Amino acid sequence: MNEDLDKFSEITDNYKKISSKIQADVELVAVSKTHPVEMIQHIYDQGQRVFGENKVQELVEKQLLLPKDIRWHLIGHLQTNKVKYIASFIDTIQSVDSEKLLEEIDKQAEKNNRKIKVLLQVKIAEEETKFGLEIHEAKEIFQEYLNGKFPNIEVKGLMGMATLTEDKNQVKKEFTLLKQIFDKLSLQRKLDILSMGMSDDFPVAIECGANSVRVGSAIFGHRNYNL
Numbered sequence: 001m002n003e004d005l006d007k008f009s010e011i012t013d014n015y016k017k018i019s020s021k022i023q024a025d026v027e028l029v030a031v032s033k034t035h036p037v038e039m040i041q042h043i044y045d046q047g048q049r050v051f052g053e054n055k056v057q058e059l060v061e062k063q064l065l066l067p068k069d070i071r072w073h074l075i076g077h078l079q080t081n082k083v084k085y086i087a088s089f090i091d092t093i094q095s096v097d098s099e100k101l102l103e104e105i106d107k108q109a110e111k112n113n114r115k116i117k118v119l120l121q122v123k124i125a126e127e128e129t130k131f132g133l134e135i136h137e138a139k140e141i142f143q144e145y146l147n148g149k150f151p152n153i154e155v156k157g158l159m160g161m162a163t164l165t166e167d168k169n170q171v172k173k174e175f176t177l178l179k180q181i182f183d184k185l186s187l188q189r190k191l192d193i194l195s196m197g198m199s200d201d202f203p204v205a206i207e208c209g210a211n212s213v214r215v216g217s218a219i220f221g222h223r224n225y226n227l
Contacts, residue, residue, distance in 0.1 A: 007221075008042050014219045015046050022213065026206055029073050029094075029195070031216030033058065037065045039220060044070065052094070052214050056082040063089055075159075075214055077131045080104040084111075092117040094159045094195055094214075097131045099141055102150055109152035116152065119159040119195055122181060124174040127163045135181060142185050157193030157212075158182050162201060171201050175208035182209070 015030075022028050032040045033054040040051060044067060053059035054076030063072060071091035078093060080101055086093075087108035096102055096118045109116040120141060123132035133141065138158070145155050160178040162171040175196050182194045197205025199218035206213065 007039075011039060011042065011220055012046060014221070015043055015048065018215055018218055021203065022206070025211060027193070027212040029075070029212060029214045030219055031075065031198075031214050032062070032220065033076070033216065035220045037062055040066055040070075043219065050091075052216075056085050059090075060085050073214075083108045087116065088112045088114075090116060092119065092156065092193075094119040095121045095131065097121045097133055099137075099144075102141065102153065106150040106152045114152070115154050117154045117156045119157050119193060120155060121159045122178060124160040124178050125163040126170070126174070127165075132160070138181065139185070142188070146189055155191070157191040157195065158185070159195040161198070162196070162205075168204060171204050172208060175205050175210070179209035 019028065027050060028048070029050050029052040030043055030048050031052040033052070040062065049069060050071045050073060052073040052075040053062065056074070056078070059072060059074060072089065073092045073094050074086060074090055075094045077097065078095055078101060083104045093105060093116065096105070102118065105116055105118060120138045121132045122138045123134060142155060144150070145153070158178060158181065160174070162174040165171065178196055179194060182191055185191055193212050194210050195212040195214065196210045197213040199215050202210070202213040202215055
C-alpha cells in the first residue's frame with residue numbers, strides 16, 4: 001500500500017515539475033501508454049486533460065473507464081483497419097503517415113458524422129524510421145486537402161520525431177527542419193499544431209518552435225508496476 005502511495009506521490013511531483021517547464025501556450029500530451037487507468041485518473045485529477053496512447057485496443061479499453069472529457073490523441077502507428085474503433089471519440093490522430101490512412105479516417109469520420117483532427121507525421125530523423133511521410137508527400141497531401149479532398153478531416157498541423165541520439169545539434173537540426181516545413185505550409189493555410197519533442201528532448205523541441213509535446217516516462221516513470 002505504501003508503495004502505491006509512493007508511486008502516486010512520485011508521478012504527482014513529476015507532473016508538476018514537467019508542467020512548470022512548459023509555458024502556457026504549449027500543449028502537454030501526457031503519454032499514458034502501458035500505464036494503468038488509476039495512474040491516468042490520478043494525473044487527470046491534477047488537471048491534465050490531454051492523453052496520448054500508442055495502441056488502439058489499449059486506447060479503446062481505457063476510454064471506456066475514464067472521464068469523458070479527456071481529449072485522447074493517438075500517437076502511435078495506426079493501421080487502416082483499426083480506425084473504425086476510435087473514430088467516434090478520438091480527439092486527434094497525430095500519426096497520419098499515408099494518404100491511404102487519411103482516406104480511411106475521412107470515411108470513418110463521415111460515418112460518425114464528425115470531423116476528425118489529424119497531424120501529418122513527417123520523417124525528419126536521419127536514422128531509418130519505419131513510419132512518416134517524406135517531405136514531398138506531406139506537401140502533396142496538404143495541397144490535396146486544401147483542394148477539398150478529405151472533407152471530414154481537419155489537418156491541424158505536423159508531428160515529427162527526432163533521431164534518438166545524444167547529439168543535441170542533430171536533434172535541433174531535425175526539429176528546425178520540421179518548423180520550416182510547418183511555416184511554409186502555414187503560408188497556404190495557417191496550421192495550429194507543431195507536435196515534436198518527448199521526455200528526453202522536449203525542451204529542445206520547444207526552443208525550436210514546438211507548441212505541443214508528448215511526454216510519457218518523465219511523468220509516469222518506467223513501467224510496469226502493480227496497483
